[in-house]
Amino acid sequence: MEKKRKEGVRSGKKKKIKLSVNGIGYELEIGDKPGEVDYGHTLAHTLRETLNLTGTKVACDHGACGCCTVLMDGKAVLSCMTLTVECDGKNITTIEGLKDNKTGALDPIQQAFIEHSAFQCGYCTPGIIMSAKALLMENPSPSKEEIKEALSGNFCRCISNYQAIDAVITASNRGR
Amino acid sequence: MGDGYRFVGKPIPRNDAGDIVTGKTKFLIDRKMVDMLYGKVKRSPYPHAIIKKVDKKKAFKLKGVKAVLTWEDVPDWKGGTPRYTRVLDRKVRFVGDAVALVAAETEEIAEEALDLIDVEYEILPAVFDMEEALKPDAPQLYEEFPGNIVTPGVPFFGPKSLKEVVMGDVEKGFAEADVITEGTFGYEGIPNPMPPEPPGAIALWEEPNKLTLWVSNQSPYMDKILLWHIMGRKVEIRTFGGPCGGSYGSKQMSWITQCHAALLSRATGRPVKLYMTKEEHLAAFVMRPASRMKARVGMKKDGTVTAIKGTWLIDTGYYSMTTQSQIAVGCGEVQIAVHCDNWDLRPVIVCTNRNASGIVRGFGGQELKCSLLPLISLAMEKLGLDPYEVLKKNFVKPGQGYFWRDGIWYVYRGIDYSKAMDEGAKAFGWKDKWKGWLIPTSINGTKRRGVGVGVHGNADIGEDASEAHVRLFRDGTAMLFSCLSEHGTGQTTNFLKMVAETLKLPLNRVSLSPPDSMVNPYEFGPAGSRGTYSIASAAIRAAEDALKRLFELGAQKLGVSPSDMDTEDGMLFSKHDPEKRIPWIAAMGPDRTVTGYGRFEPDYTLTNCMMTFVEVEVDVETGKVDLISVVNTSDAGKIVDPKGLEGQLNGCLGSAGIDTAIFEETVLDRRTGHILNANMIDYKWRTFSELPEIKNVILETPMESHRFHAVGIGEIATSPGPSAVLMAVSNALGTWIHEYPITPDKVLKALGKIKGGQKEKDRALELGGAR
Known part of the structure; x- marks a missing residue:
């Protein structure tokens, strides 16, 4: 001190x-x-x-x-x-700040990523989730095309892209 | 479905899922050690040169610099096959070769110090083309490799290690053929698998000869074995694995980076973290081998391949660690994909002054298929045969055989994959879309569509040895001791599923040992789709062995015979009298653990299979190729992890897979040896907004592997696609394309719309001219 x-x-x-x-x-x-x-x-x-x-x-x-x-x-x-x-x-x-610190509940996007196994090596996953978070904050019900557009700057070499898109759709449906 | 399984085949989240989505997963790049220094590498700007003089004085004066090492300061550690490549050498052999190593208090200081090292070079002439490198007056990279031809063969594979495919009588085969075709195809884009986490290591050297290494790769145990040989069999090595941010084969080995970190720790006595930047990753870590094949193929009217005779040139770059292994496995894999009694296919591995080739998904077989399947297609075209039917007919059938990597003949005892191929063709709509050779499926203005099909299979699903221990604890929990990193396949969870299923324990009561080479037995690691059969077999046997020992203890307590014992959820009971039951603790007592051991011996009599159908759209005005749809089809025996499998198969696009046929390549300036696109903007990769439709059709015909009847197929997802795309684009255009990737310039050249077309190029190749 x-x-x-x-x-x-x-x-x-x-x-x-x-x-x-x-x-x-x-x-x-x-x-x-x-x-x-x-x-x-x-x-x-x-x-x-x-x-x-x-x-x-x-x-x-x-x-x-x-x-x-x-x-x-x-x-x-x-x-x-x-x-x-x-x-x-x-x-x-x-990514560390998405979880609800009081309840410990995961953000719906994080939850959906787990359910859809929307990652393989997981290295690019935090970036994809944060891009998805920004999208859903601005547009809670995006179309599939809008999701692809919002994530188009995110690299995923394992190609978990398809499952990530499905996870974002699931999260946005729950947010409705 | 009532298969009785609780975990196998069920969509259960991976154990590490929560950590991955919350950012808690610690990849090696995220780790720090107390007292840690940072390492950096000074690299050669010349493709071929002798280091005349190095002046380190200025670098040493920079505050925070703790070590500067050059070839004169380091022991004679050598890698490569054979081991001729010194970890720091007096000679540099590609742009990016290591010249000096620096350790400093921060990464910034280490980087600054690199610029303060003055190096004087004697520049030598360089060679960047395989055929040029084979000419008598070509610059020579190594005294040990006269003519720049790398010694064939792999000691690790045994004395008969496969070096070529030679059998039967090709002249007789050609005499029996209805058609004979000939051509040259090249898969020479040297694409990079480009995992997101760059290669790196943390090393701690303790005098006199102890090295602890934290590694980020697929096979943490194998680093210990490999480095032991490289370091002159004098260093006691302990390796720690951990989550690996992508590998796709490439990080099966990172021995040079690991040695650099170890040397800097040895010089400073402190832990050293050394990570490549993404530019170094793309310019100085490994890429795919380049491959060019010229061959004659004889075929009968019914699609029987009667003879294949040709030469296969492989450019390994400035050295080879595994290219011979890739050749050996590739040569085995072609016999699986194409049944033929008469072969004379001779590979030559050439070294040139570019960055080295290394392991990438598809391991030799993808490189070989990309040339061989189009060569065989030329014969199908002449006979007007449907390629899907011919590939199905010629894929290995039970009772047929192949020489595998060890040069030994194996008789295939697996399933006939024809049913899976038929299902895939149906899902794709092949019969409707296939219009005949060099005929588009449809034409709409400037857009032409075409379809293609490719196939690949690998008997490495049973390669190499695995060992495991399973330890049972009295509280009804268990631990699998297997030296495993998670590199993205989800297999670390899948092995636990299979152990939990065997022990009849809830999944959350089974955990995995830390990936520490000191506490775990021998493990070759997950490569070549071997995990599901090989690694799992060792784990299952260890669990069964542990249970056998536990049953003996339980039987004594309950006064029944061990063969009457069973267990569920940590309780032991008599099968005849289930009322007779005790918890594990009652059988084991308070002061005991029970450990079982399992070992998997290599088995090359099973193979996996992947057939991929693609539809492309080519714009004949711009030359752009778009991938419209992909259908992957196979049989996995039993699907262990449905969502994980889906991800692995969707992976056919990336990691130097299908997209290497369309836009992925490393661009080498063949005048200066510099790589021009060593960054993630100029190196093209597929984005979220350009995804084709993908369908994966996977059957489950039980296979004779282990108690869950499954085999792995993840690794090969990338392999059948590129040649399928080449076929599809050729069909769309109405003319053969001979080189990958099929970028707009190649399309327009093939159409005669711009100069330098394929025909000119063929002639140049035939004349042995430089590109």
């Missing part, structure tokens, strides 16, 4: 980023020390390396595969293409 306070005093001049991740507020200092946010850090890096939220995956690390998809103020964004310094004041939701 002592050490932490001292660091706070020493870095009093440092700029801070305030952001909320899965409902928890974080104040991260800008700098190049462990636990700080470097100007070059992507949101994916901060989530995974600084906040230890490794549910968000990185595969291509340049905006092609959608594995790193998270919600920013309810919209799907690619966290590997978003700098953390741009996230000041934003609300971020990751």
Whole structure:
């Protein structure tokens, strides 16, 4: 505790980023020390390396595969293409934040993904689920074509695409 | 249906499903160790060069750099078959070859240090084409491989390891033929299976010779075996597996990356995590072998193949670890797919200055089918035969046989797959859609549709050995000890289902040991669809053995004979007098566990089968090929996991499968040796918005495998499709296409709409000219 306070005093001049991740507020200092946010850090890096939220995956690390998809103020964004310094004041939701923390209940999309076995290796699954979440928040009853369009930026090499589409349809039916 | 099973064949969620959908699953890339360093690799910008001098001083001065290693600093660890490829060498052989290794406190520092290493090269001439590489004056990659021909044969497969398909009398066969056709087809797009999680490892070296490795791959136990040989049989190795973010064969081995991490840990005394970036993954990890076949085929009017004679060139890139194995298995698989008494098919493995080929789903057989099935189709075309009928007729039947990878003749004792093929043809509507060779199914303006069919089968469903222990605990629970990672097939849950079924325990009372090579017995791992038969057989036998021991204990307590014992849900009882019953704990006492052992010995007398029908639409104005529908058909004996199977079969499109016939390829600049599309934007992959219709028709004819009568078919899903697409596009266009992938330029060239058409290319190939 002592050490932490001292660091706070020493870095009093440092700029801070305030952001909320899965409902928890974080104040991260800008700098190049462990636990700080470097100007070059992507949101994916901060989530995974600084906040230890490794549910968000990185595969291509340049905006092609959608594995790193998270919600920013309810919209799907690619966290590997978003700098953390741009996230000041934003609300971020990751795959770890979809579950209802009070009841422990899974999000209907997560539940449907389990029922449909809508994954194989599971590496791209968090990104697909987050893209689906953004879709259903905006459009609770999407058509199959709209689902395909919304997930078209998500890579799934095992080809669980068909079962993922069915899972999103199931989740959207339950939400009606 | 009343099969009496509680778990096998039932749509039960995978054990890891909850963790996967909530982000809790820890892939290796998600893991950190206390005191961990990060490793990075400096790679060669030249395809062929000698390292003259390396200056590491500037890199060492960078704060946070803990080790910089070059070929001069490391032991003589060698991989490859034979083991001629040094883990860090004085010579680099492709753009991306490892020149130096760096370990640093952060990934960023390690990366920065790479740029501070100065390397002086003596640039050598390079070769990128198989036929060029075989010419007498071609640049030589290894002293040990004169003429750039890689030594054939696989020591692991035994002294007679299959190197070619030679049997009968081809001249007699050609004399018996009604038609003889000849041609060349090439499957040379060197596509990448491209699993999402890049290859990587975490290593901890402890002096003098202890190595602990955390691996992300299909077969964690085999890394221990392989690395033991590579490291001069002097290092004591322990491996840990875990969830693997996709492999499709490619991560069966990642020995170079694992050795790099181990060397850096050895130099620093700290754990080192080394992960490839996606660019490195696509440019410096393994891809499919390139394959080009020229052959003559003799066929009778009834579709009997009388003779096949040809040469099969395989480009393995800068070295081969498994290409000989892929050739051996591929040569076995062609005999399964195409019955013929007279063969003379001779493969030559060539090394060139590009990134290496390695294991990919389809393992040699897919590469071979992509050329051989079109070659056989030329004969069918001349005779006006329906390819579906010919492929069905020629697929192995009970009582027929084949030389397998070990060079030994096996007599097939499985089922006749004709019924499954018929069901698939019906579901696809083959009889209506097939209009004859080089005739479109329909024409609508500039859009022409065509259909095609391909087939593949693999006797590796019984390959290699597996061992397992099943331990029973007094509280009525059990643990399967089998060294397994979950790489996406869902098999880790399926093995537990089969053990639970055997022990008659609720599924949630059976768990899997951690994938630690120190606590588990030998396990070759899930490859070649072997899990369902081979791995499961060991697990089932271990469960049966454990039960036998438990019954002996229970029988003593109950005063009955062991053969009168049965169990259900953790209770033991007499079959004759079910009132006589006790819980496991009463038989075992408070201070005992009961352990059973099971082993599976390799068995090559069963094979799986996959026939794939496709319909494509080709736009003759733009040259674009669209996949409209796919029907996969097979017989699995017994479906263990219906939804998992569906996913595996839908996987026919991706992971260097069907799409390698349409748009998937690694683009190599054949002047500089650089790969031009080593990223996920320029490397094309199928998206959610472009999915064809897929139907999977799977029958369940009980097979003589194990007590659940099932065999695996996941691995081969990708394999029959590409040649089916080639057939379908050729039919749509009315002219043969000879190369994959069938990108718009190839379509337009074949139609004579742009220059450099197929006929010119054929002539160039025949003259042995460079591309």
